[in-house]
Amino acid sequence: MQARHDRLVVFDIDFPQFLGNRAFDRPVMDQYPGAGAISALSEPLAESDVSMITPDLYLSQGASARKTVVLGNETTRYTHTLLVDRGLKGAVCTSGESPIVAWRFYENLPVTSSWYDHMVLFPGASSLATGTATFHEFTWPYPDFAPRPGLSWDERALLTVISGNKRAFGWPQPAFDLLHPKPSAGRWYRAWQARSAQRRNPWMGSELYLERLAAIRHFGGTDGFDLWGRGWDRPTSGADSAAQSAINNSYRGAVPPHDKLKTLGGYRFSLCFENTSYPGYITEKIFDCLVSGCIPVYLGAPDIDAYIPRSAFIDSRDFPDYAALETHLRQMSAEESERYLTAAKEFLESAAASAFTETHYVDMMSGLLLESFEGTY
Numbered sequence: 001m002q003a004r005h006d007r008l009v010v011f012d013i014d015f016p017q018f019l020g021n022r023a024f025d026r027p028v029m030d031q032y033p034g035a036g037a038i039s040a041l042s043e044p045l046a047e048s049d050v051s052m053i054t055p056d057l058y059l060s061q062g063a064s065a066r067k068t069v070v071l072g073n074e075t076t077r078y079t080h081t082l083l084v085d086r087g088l089k090g091a092v093c094t095s096g097e098s099p100i101v102a103w104r105f106y107e108n109l110p111v112t113s114s115w116y117d118h119m120v121l122f123p124g125a126s127s128l129a130t131g132t133a134t135f136h137e138f139t140w141p142y143p144d145f146a147p148r149p150g151l152s153w154d155e156r157a158l159l160t161v162i163s164g165n166k167r168a169f170g171w172p173q174p175a176f177d178l179l180h181p182k183p184s185a186g187r188w189y190r191a192w193q194a195r196s197a198q199r200r201n202p203w204m205g206s207e208l209y210l211e212r213l214a215a216i217r218h219f220g221g222t223d224g225f226d227l228w229g230r231g232w233d234r235p236t237s238g239a240d241s242a243a244q245s246a247i248n249n250s251y252r253g254a255v256p257p258h259d260k261l262k263t264l265g266g267y268r269f270s271l272c273f274e275n276t277s278y279p280g281y282i283t284e285k286i287f288d289c290l291v292s293g294c295i296p297v298y299l300g301a302p303d304i305d306a307y308i309p310r311s312a313f314i315d316s317r318d319f320p321d322y323a324a325l326e327t328h329l330r331q332m333s334a335e336e337s338e339r340y341l342t343a344a345k346e347f348l349e350s351a352a353a354s355a356f357t358e359t360h361y362v363d364m365m366s367g368l369l370l371e372s373f374e375g376t377y
Contacts (some may be wrong), residue, residue, distance in 0.1 A: 008065035014076035037141035074105040090116035091372035123280030138358025141361035150265020158224030165231030167209040206277035218322035220246020264292035309345035
């Protein structure tokens, strides 16, 4: 039996863990940084008599509505069916993924941005989304800027990194699996495709994984440094013997998402390196530090100080090498640290910070979606 709705938003996503309408289940989505905003978005839409559905259920259950539009999370195996075969209206397309991970989507933006009314992407993508859609800046939808209590400054360890062991352009490990040649060949082919795209696109030349690895290589052999995150107990792409030794020496294990802020609250500083350096590409990493009373040592968006005041973080670009950075961190007084922490608190309470809230994201996206229903038949 078909489900009948007045107005319907098909959320075009293709991550298996989000299908089956799990994208609108808050506890499920909260396991993934930024994803809770989608489940939050479904609530004000429901108050306006707008339902949301994932594409697998829309296509399999025969859901229908007086008016239906598509909210795209990049492009998926469902996109052509929804927009072309079914003739649905593309309302909004967005992505919170790193451009060097979602590189196929970014390469195709001139075309994709002609399929939708609106594109909501990191600011640097404005020069790529040259289609007819109206461009809007994507700012990370952080759920809650309330400060989290942590240890006192004197009780905290010096420095941490909380990051998964992954790389956008690394070659597969092991080199080739003779027992499973077809999957292994596929991994190598996809790696070759990504490397080829990296050479084609200047904006893909700013992967920061190796820079993060260089920092771990230096600090992993010093006192007071801990490495947390998934996968560091496996072979690390790009790591020489010194880097691997530093990883083995400093690795403390994985951190569940709900424990990340508590973990950061045990450190004075955190190496907060984004996956890439791209205009406006600012993720949850720096906000996790700010709400935890942990001073971020930031590397990522080249225009970071246009969004977050320099008084609230340490810019790693200010130091000629990691030895100089280490000296600065170890010599910082409690009084100087308090100035950073005060600046962070003032920022989080400011109007500038509100642009990076889940509330801002939900208000903007619900407004764009409701607008797109106008004139939809």
